[in-house]
Amino acid sequence: MEVTFKEHEIQEVARQLIAHTKSKVLCFYGDMGAGKTTLIKGLVKQLGGENNANSPTFGIVNEYQSKAGALLAYHFDFYRLNDETEALDLGLEDYLNQNVWVFIEWPEKIKSFLPEDATNIFLGVLDPETRNLKVFD
């Protein structure tokens, strides 16, 4: 899958991505400002998720729940992670073993923990308003 899009088209891109991916673990590659967070928020919205600011891990891991209150997705941003030991301390392996959506920014930082069947998404900046997305399953 490959698509070029502007921000107002995010929900349609999110819909396509959810329909396309075989894995519920999605890794987002791209420079700062490429639009990883913006797209993940679009995916959560598309899935009908809400941020659970009451979760004990809030701030480290963003947790999203369905409107009915069921756990729906985790969103990690590993930009500030120093090494993989810190990921172990977070209990990353437990997060990955649950059957919920997992969205990972800066997956380069946790290479040894990434499931082999994760879907890899590359975001590039074409111009200030336009992004290119390529998916490798």
Ligand SMILES: Nc1ncnc2c1ncn2[C@@H]1O[C@H](COP(=O)(O)OP(=O)(O)OP(=O)(O)O)[C@@H](O)[C@H]1O
């Ligand atoms: N087509 C687009 N898709 C996504 N974001 C866009 C698009 N066009 C412009 N933007 C803007 O680009 C910025 C992307 O920021 P965002 O925080 O999502 O990037 P990021 O890849 O998560 O960066 P970081 O690694 O710093 O968290 C936002 O300000 C957003 O409004």
